[in-house]
Amino acid sequence: MTIAATALPSERVLAQLGDTCSGRGLHDLAARLHDLHAWIADDLRDLEADLARLDGGASIVHRSARHLLDLGGKHLRPMCVALAAKLGGGFGDAARELAVAVELIHSATLLHDDVVDLGDTRRGAPAARTIYGNAASIFAGDWLLVQALQAVQRAGVPGMLDRTLATIDEMIRAEAVQLENRGRINGDRRDYFHVVEGKTAALFRWAMFGGGSAGGLDDRACSALERFGLHLGIAFQTVDDALDFDGDTAVTGKALFTDLREGKMTYPLIVAVAREPGLVPVLEQILAGPEGEPPPEPLRRRVVDALRSSGGLEQCRALARQHAAEAIACLSSLPAGRGRDALATVAEATVQRES
Amino acid sequence: MTIAATALPSERVLAQLGDTCSGRGLHDLAARLHDLHAWIADDLRDLEADLARLDGGASIVHRSARHLLDLGGKHLRPMCVALAAKLGGGFGDAARELAVAVELIHSATLLHDDVVDLGDTRRGAPAARTIYGNAASIFAGDWLLVQALQAVQRAGVPGMLDRTLATIDEMIRAEAVQLENRGRINGDRRDYFHVVEGKTAALFRWAMFGGGSAGGLDDRACSALERFGLHLGIAFQTVDDALDFDGDTAVTGKALFTDLREGKMTYPLIVAVAREPGLVPVLEQILAGPEGEPPPEPLRRRVVDALRSSGGLEQCRALARQHAAEAIACLSSLPAGRGRDALATVAEATVQRES
16 A cells, blocks of 8 residues: 555554555455544544644743654554544544543653653654653653643543543553563563553553543443453553564664563563573573663574574464454444444454554 | 650641741741641641551552652641631541642652752652652652542542643643753743742642632632732742752751752842852853762852842842732731631741741
């Protein structure tokens, strides 16, 4: 598929994902992605116009926030809000506010994460903190969080502000667990899932519940959507985990081994160290290496070999497929139709993504 | 006055302030502080029990937040909420939630500020970031902010959540201006007041308005209280400015010249550089000095001499007195009584404080 130069970030993501699926012979999935795109193109355009309009002024704090937002991103979380809302009464004003809010909350966490992890690149470009400094990124994250909460307030969906605060609380708890474990070779799956559910899946759950709620769906439907969001979030994160080892950096915009170098245990590593304890000293050597530099080639090769021989990478992708399937199963109680099909398409396509 | 070993932070602050006033021959003010203390002692005890109860768990993120809260602080902002509420129907549950919220918002900003300013000490003790790291302090600030907003929600005072978000937005804007100007000898009074009103006075305004609102006062009374808060906040901050140069470090718990070394223009410096442009290269030398070290004695002496000869310190204290008087004038439309007297006492005592 040719991608127009004027394409919006989400249009590019959907088009690239369609190409990936076609390249893998998944022509039906590619066609369904194309349909999905046609169905929500106007909604995404509205959403991206809203995001482009957010303007705090010319200070380095507000420019830091703008810098990150202007890099685009996949906009998968707002897309979840839009699709959930369209299952009900449509992507109206309230849903649009929530779609903006979810992207701003996500962006706020990225700004703070980049300071915490000393991340230099984000979305294939210099991270805001490398241009405007750590201090500006800290306040920029605070600012985006406030803007997000104001958008939730404007949406006026009953109970949604409380749900937002509880979700952010859960995200911070997950960050706390991750921080405690940073730099430790920790094979504890409970810690791993605590972090994934809190850092990633909680916001997908919020997006699905919020979109459904703003679209006027009843509590039972919203709960089903929320469970869908949980599994979609885990599928999304486990694909990310795998891409840290076998992704194409030109496509992901992120150097390989970034998670590992930031001291984060990902699912493929958990599988690999359980099967091959000899990998532990190799990982420790990588963690002890100089910050900001890729690990030496022989160490990298040993990790990749261990991930292959232990089945760590394959099991990680199988876990992603399993959660995508569980996500789709959560949709069974919802009325059949274009909206439900679109969500199933998102779940299936998520495990195919290369970026 | 003897201070019991079991005294709460706010009890110590009020007792010390009373001693200061007595020492200066202000016996009437000291007696009024004593009365005020007796009047709100139970309320402060309740509030401090609420703050002590806040527990996020054992992670370094939550321990960072706990560390700062356990250092006490003056609790002047929650005291403002309590006094404003007592002008109306009393310090009930809603006002107590807002009193907790204002202290948590303030604490969240301190945690982020210490990371931004690389502050090593806070309240005479090691800053949380020096014990648990910058990353933990960033997330701890985020966590306290969420806890504060949840408390505001629980308070259930109509419009208060929106007002809280607008106030935090204003605080971040002031942080942004301060960050832009950091390390520059900027004599612009508009920038100075923008920062003081946003960083300090905005939260005092919020506390007074919120307390009045939770206490059931009408809009007119709440607006008067809000204006009182604005002037009290400016008086409070300008006293802080002066103490950075002439405070007793054993009492303030903060090294002298901290603001200057963090590249912040305070009011005494603005007056001094306008009168004595020869001070500018001296300040530039101090700013260019090694981080974390006090400026050499000869440079310090030149600054202190210039602050005295230019009248910078005296004008700063006069400004504080003026705003305390304006704060008291704002109370004229409120019903006379113990509540109004207590607020006037707070404003008068603020300019006497030594810590």
